[in-house]
Amino acid sequence: xxxxxSAGTLAITLITVLATPALSKDVPPPGLEGIVxxxxxxxxxxxxxxxxxxxxxxxxxxxxxPEGGAAGLHVVYTQPGVIEAYRKTGKFPDGAVLIxxxxxxxxxxxxTGRVSHATERAGWFVMVKDATGRFKDNKLWxxxxxxxxxxxxxxxxxxxxxYKAECLGCHxxxxxxxxxxxxxxxxxxx
Numbered sequence: 721x722x723x724x725x726s727a728g729t730l731a732i733t734l735i736t737v738l739a740t741p742a743l744s745k746d747v748p749p750p751g752l753e754g755i756v757x758x759x760x761x762x763x764x765x766x767x768x769x770x771x772x773x774x775x776x777x778x779x780x781x782x783x784x785x786p787e788g789g790a791a792g793l794h795v796v797y798t799q800p801g802v803i804e805a806y807r808k809t810g811k812f813p814d815g816a817v818l819i820x821x822x823x824x825x826x827x828x829x830x831x832t833g834r835v836s837h838a839t840e841r842a843g844w845f846v847m848v849k850d851a852t853g854r855f856k857d858n859k860l861w862x863x864x865x866x867x868x869x870x871x872x873x874x875x876x877x878x879x880x881x882x883y884k885a886e887c888l889g890c891h892x893x894x895x896x897x898x899x900x901x902x903x904x905x906x907x908x909x910x
Contacts, residue, residue: 755817755848760855762846762868764875769819773797776818777905780836789827789836796820796905806908812898814851819844841872845887847900859883864898 755765767773776796783791797819805813812818822845823838848866855861859882860868867883880886891899902908 755846756866760858760861760866762848762860762866762878764819764844764846764870765817769797769799770821773799773819774803774907776803776907779901779904785825785827787827787834787836789834790825792825792842793823793836793838794820795823795838803907807910812849812900814849816849818847818900820846843872844870844875846870846878863888 754763756762774797776798778796779794780790781792781794783789785791799817802813802816805816822842824840824842825836826839827834827836829835846866846868850861850865855866858866860866860878860880862883865883867887868878868880869886870878888899891901894901897903
């Protein structure tokens with residue numbers, strides 16, 4: 721009887737294992753549920769990343785504004801653990817998400833001098849590290865990353881259709897750094 725139960729358990733286990741889809745390159749890495757679906761569509765995370773994710777760094781966008789200040793601010797966030805992983809290896813780990821929040825600015829004179837500060841969101845750029853070449857048929861994925869832009873009104877559907885045409889051009893100067901402007905991210909340095 722024990723042999724019969726063990727054989728039955730083994731058979732059920734084998735059927736379960738064989739019937740379960742294998743983890744393929746078309747599956748988002750663990751931890752990206754809700755950010756990347758099984759077809760490679762990217763969205764902003766539901767979690768309040770501004771409160772829960774560390775800031776990598778920020779860029780002030782120089783501009784010819786009437787007030788003589790910054791034309792915009794770009795603040796970049798990533799998930800907890802990514803900074804530590806990067807410091808160990810010098811590379812972004814598979815599945816790392818970088819979110820660049822685009823902020824409009826206002827400039828005014830303050831006691832510290834002429835200051836530009838963030839006012840409202842203009843949108844977000846999202847990049848997802850792809851070390852295994854997932855989603856080869858999705859034009860948002862390639863060159864080691866998933867790429868998407870989101871306007872300030874829609875956090876779920878990106879207007880981005882093809883990262884090569886719409887995203888890659890701005891990252892060409894950073895190609896040697898895995899397409900990322902790491903010099904603007906002091907948190908990555910020990």
